[in-house]
Amino acid sequence: MILNRHERMIARRYLLPHKGEGFIFVVAGFSVGAVALGVAALIAVMSVMNGFRADLFDRIVGLNGHAIVQGYDGRLSNWEEIAEEALALPGVTAAQPLIEQPLMASANGRVEGILLRGVEVEDIRGNPMIADNVTTGDLQQVVPGSDNVAIGARLADALGAYPGSEISLISPEGRSTPVGTVPRIVTYRVAAIFEVGVYDYDNAFVVMPMEDAQTLLMLGDDVAMVELEVADPDKVGEILAPLRPRVQNYGVIVDWRQMNSALFEALEVERVVMFIVLSIIILVAAFNIASSLIMLVRAKRRDIAILRTMGASRSGMGRIFMTVGLSIGFVGILIGSLLATLFLIFRQSVVDGIQALSGQELWDPSVRFLTELPARTDPLEVVAIIATTLIMVFFFTLFPARKAASTDPVEVLRYE
Structure with missing residues (x-):
């Protein structure tokens, strides 16, 4: 919006408090605060939701791959052939045998349900989700025939x-x-203890070499499934489509979306709902901006009439008040973005501080899967939030600006 020098001077004067205009300034301050809180809440919540989904996806896929070929009876005797056919497909980057079986474990008079995971030694040491998260012990001791587990x-x-x-x-x-x-x-013998950050895995996984798992479960040379990884997880269905008819006599292909469909669909629905709900805060802030501008127009009717008699145009007066409203919104966006940035940087400290003050555990990993509050900010999403806020503010400044532009100086100054 292009303003000449005189219009900029008038807009700047109306943005700053003067004698007798304290109430209008207070209302404008509340408008700035409402915009800031709305923008901060939207950016922070959407970043946390994105981080939760991305972190959960990385950890789940890091341990389970993008898809599995699972035998109908829990056994695959021709898994080498299936792995070779899978690797021959464009887009498939890895295929390795896997055994997963729910069992019971006991120690020190305690009994817990576990998920036994038998994989090849190279995959145990080469999987960063396990190898990079060993808290105590030595993962190198988990070798076939050693009776060592992690x-x-x-x-x-x-x-x-x-x-x-x-x-x-x-x-x-x-x-x-x-x-x-x-x-x-x-x-x-327990050789290593790991913590990947997903409660269900840290609470159940027992990892051992493939050969030891086959011996324990009396599978011989068979495995339970073949784990597959692809170059593009979002196109896993298309990439593995040619493999489905080849394995239909032995087992079924299940990709990461099917294995975790309820979880990721719930996250997506919650993400959309949170965006809509928090956008209402910005809508309320836009109403506050409109109300403060309407009061400013009422308070400045005499000034507007004088300016009109001095040659100011209707469009010029409209631009002045639109600039005032957009400036309030822009300042709120800047403050809100700063607040969101500070919260995201110190988010875990904020959660820990609130937990210490309240004595309540706000981030229970048994309920929320992950052990820490994640966040991942999408720049395009931030731009969309800022653009949405500016559009709302723009439309809510149109009416006050139109009222200012339509002010009749003759009517206002008739009794002056």
Whole structure:
């Protein structure tokens, strides 16, 4: 919006408080604060939602891959052939055998449900989600035939286990006796404890070499599934489509969206709803800006009439008051962006401080999967929030600006 020198001077004067205009300035200040809070809340909440989804996706996919080929009866005897066919497809970057089986574990008189995960040693050491998050112990000791395992940190707490202690894994697939099947119980040594940051995994995972898992579950050379990774996770269905008819006689392909569909769909719905709800704050702020401009127009009717008689145009008066309203909105956006930035930088400290003051655990990992409050800011989303705010403010300044432009100097100055 282009203003000449005189219009800029008048707009600047109306933006600053003067004698007898304190109430109007207070209302304008509330408008700035409302815009700032709305913008800060939108940027902060959307960044946290994006961070939650991205962090959860990275951790889940980092451990489970983008898709799996799972045998109908929990066994794949021709997994090498399936892995070769998968790797031959464009877009498939990795295919490795995997065993996952829910079992029971006992130690120190405690019993917990676990998820046994048998993978090749190279995959254990090469997976950054495990290798980079070892809290105690040595992952190098987890080798075939050593009877060493790595377990999640919260499972270790629940069992009272530590590096060097022993845990017993209980498998229902045992030997048959005249009185029935006797569960198979094998004792293993805890070599390492890891914490990936996903509560369900840290609370249940027991990782061991593939050969030891096959021996424990009496699978022979079979595996339970083949884990696949692709170049573009969003196109995993298209990439793996040619593989589906080839494996339909042995098993089924399940991608990351199907495995976690309820979780990610709930996150997306919550994200949209939060955006709509928090946008209402900005809408209320825009109403406040309109009300403050209307009061300013009423208070400046005499000034407007004098300026009109001195040659000021209707459009010029409209531009002045639109500039005032947009300036209020712009200042609110700047303050809100700064508040959001500070919150996102110190978000975990804020959460910890509130927890310390209230004595309540606001971020329970057993409910929210992750152990810390994540955040990932999308620049395009921030631009969209700022643009939406400016558009709202612009439309709500049109009416006060039109009222100022339509002021009849003859009517105003008739009795002056």
